[in-house]
Amino acid sequence: MESNMSGKVAVVTGAGRGIGRAIAERLARSGADVAICARTDEELDDARAAIEDFGRNCLAASVDLADPISTKSFCDKVLASFGELHFLVNNAGAYLERGTVAESDTELWWKTVEVNVRGPYMMIRHLLDGIAEGGKIINFSSGKALTAGANSASYHVSKAGLHILTEVLANELWQRDIDVNNIVPGPVATSTFSREDPASRSTPEELLEKYKQELPTGLPKWERVKHPDEVADLVLWLAAMPKGGPTGQTFSLARRPL
Ligand SMILES: NC(=O)c1ccc[n+]([C@@H]2O[C@H](COP(=O)([O-])OP(=O)(O)OC[C@H]3O[C@@H](n4cnc5c(N)ncnc54)[C@H](OP(=O)(O)O)[C@@H]3O)[C@@H](O)[C@H]2O)c1
Numbered sequence: 001m002e003s004n005m006s007g008k009v010a011v012v013t014g015a016g017r018g019i020g021r022a023i024a025e026r027l028a029r030s031g032a033d034v035a036i037c038a039r040t041d042e043e044l045d046d047a048r049a050a051i052e053d054f055g056r057n058c059l060a061a062s063v064d065l066a067d068p069i070s071t072k073s074f075c076d077k078v079l080a081s082f083g084e085l086h087f088l089v090n091n092a093g094a095y096l097e098r099g100t101v102a103e104s105d106t107e108l109w110w111k112t113v114e115v116n117v118r119g120p121y122m123m124i125r126h127l128l129d130g131i132a133e134g135g136k137i138i139n140f141s142s143g144k145a146l147t148a149g150a151n152s153a154s155y156h157v158s159k160a161g162l163h164i165l166t167e168v169l170a171n172e173l174w175q176r177d178i179d180v181n182n183i184v185p186g187p188v189a190t191s192t193f194s195r196e197d198p199a200s201r202s203t204p205e206e207l208l209e210k211y212k213q214e215l216p217t218g219l220p221k222w223e224r225v226k227h228p229d230e231v232a233d234l235v236l237w238l239a240a241m242p243k244g245g246p247t248g249q250t251f252s253l254a255r256r257p258l
Pocket residue numbers: 013014015016017018019020037038039040041043063064065066090091092093094115140141142143184185186187188189190191192193
């Protein structure tokens with residue numbers, strides 16, 4: 001059943017493409033006004049047009065979540081434009097280096113932490129006073145927040161930081177009736193997952209076709225790469241939870257124990 005989000009305001013970070021774009025469109029289709037950010041103007045313009053096509057208001061701003069000033073300025077604009085918001089989806093994430101700690105680039109390592117932990121923290125810190133009673137904060141964690149492989153330590157560490165931030169916030173905000181939960185999307189057909197160059201990015205449909213032939217190495221054969229829309233459905237389900245719904249929890253679409 002389609003949720004009715006009329007009269008609601010949502011903020012979605014990283015909504016230019018991938019999962020964030022699917023979430024922003026899904027919220028707009030359900031009737032919410034949506035504020036979005038990312039760094040790539042062309043993708044933001046496309047996303048804003050899609051949201052406005054549903055008859056909804058959209059504030060779109062070019063923001064680098066690694067930059068606290070740009071992040072605060074976006075939050076100020078959101079509050080000035082909408083006054084109050086109901087959903088904050090901290091979806092944007094960076095996966096900037098994949099090597100061992102020994103071979104890592106120190107700048108990229110730390111920038112990953114800045115985007116994945118400080119970015120969401122700043123968004124929450126600056127928007128919190130504007131989140132309505134009954135509001136929801138949804139943070140994008142990862143299976144890698146919960147497991148230690150070798151390689152990609154900056155991604156593991158930063159997602160683990162965000163994951164526990166969610167749980168701390170749930171304990172801090174229950175009295176204000178604001179629920180805070182993590183989503184673990186599992187493998188999803190996006191550019192973070194495919195690692196394609198910005199110049200030659202495939203659509204989710206093209207990626208799904210490719211992964212139907214062969215799953216990327218490291219995944220068990222019963223795992224499934226999902227369309228971003230499937231994650232958007234989970235976000236809408238969480239957003240529509242009534243008072244007294246879950247908080248401090250992790251919702252995963254993976255098909256294997258994490
Ligand atoms: N896809 C998966 O399999 C998977 C699995 C587990 C977790 N996740 C998590 O799910 C979330 C969404 O990822 P996705 O797969 O949809 O990735 P994606 O297709 O690469 O999209 C990421 C979005 O975040 C934005 N972004 C990246 N760095 C940013 C920055 N510094 N400042 C502002 N915006 C930034 C990107 O736009 P710009 O580049 O224009 O800034 C883009 O709009 C991420 O948190 C990711 O870690 C994904």
